[in-house]
Amino acid sequence: MLAKTFGPANTTPLVSAATRGHTEVVKLLLELDDFGLVEMAKDNGKNALHFAARQGHIEIVKALLEKDPQLARRNDKKGQTALHMAVKGTNCDVLRALVDAGPAIVMLPDKNGNTALHVATRKKQAEIVSVLLRLPDTHVNALTRSRKTAYDIAEGLPLCEETSEIKGILSHHGALRSRELNQPRVELHKTVTEIKKDVHTQLEQTRKTNKNVHGIAKELRKLHREGINNATNSVTVVAVLFGMVAFAAIFTVPGGNDGYGIAIVVQAASFRIFFIFNAIALFTSLAVVVVQITVVRGETKPERRVVEVINKLMWLASVCTTISFIASCYIVLGHHFQWAALLVTLIGGVTMAGVLGTMTYYVVKSKCMRNIRKKEKMSRRSGSNSWYDNTELSETELSQVYAL
Structure with a gap:
């Protein structure tokens, strides 16, 4: 329980022992650690490995890394890892132990973009700089957030023997100034x-x-709006005509009626067929008229959809009127001239089937072409922003528009 207590600034016994180099105490605490004591850090984010690395306690560093190798990648509130702390000292063995635990940490930056090489250069640790540059993962010309290389930092230091030595080591490993890295070539500038x-x-x-x-x-x-208006006007006229014919046909029924207005052939199957389909034609036409006089004209696409639906209703009215006429032919001509009724049935059936089949083909073809154009427009919009500005033309449906 005492191992879990905290002192000032959230200091644990393990942090205190690692800072002061009490190796045996650290190992004892690590043996008893079953609740993550090794990961606990002070208020500034530094854990026991940070302090041991800064003081150069190699045995403690090895013991901590053996307990948890991932400690080498943990950083404090400044973004500094244990390697950043180690390069401020003089113990190269600590540096090697940390790099062995995680080779990639040599290029981990702190919040200011400083790698271990930048910190070692700023602290004038020539031997540490030399060791870092011999590591394969070290990038000698890495930049900080202020756009400085290690050579820039070395040039900014006061002139002394350590500074000259560090600059010589950096130059030997190909270090450059930041302005030399970013100097544009004449050809590239011209091309741009x-x-x-x-x-x-x-x-x-x-x-x-x-x-x-x-x-x-x-x-x-x-032009498109004018075409839709003309189509709707034509449909309205035709719907009224269908309604008038269907309404008048029920009062002048085929075969005549008796003195009381009842149809003479009311029991015949042909009359029932005539009556049902005539009624369907009448009410369908009236529905079209109601829609046409109610809908307020506005956007083009909704108008086109209304026209398509209304025209399908007119198809139904035309078919029902055809069937009513054929049924009335059987009533009027009777059994003696049944061949004439059959001829009318053949002519009407072939004509309507041919027309409706052809129009259905164009409806399906038009929808397929519209779907293909939509897919092409979506692919072109995702591929080029400039094409998106030109799609206004395609939105007007430049292809053939059938009033179906």
């Missing part, structure tokens, strides 16, 4: 300038093209 000029020209052309396309699209939308 040409690309900018070409892009500017293309953008100007695209803007002009979009302006022309916008004007064309506006005219096409106007």
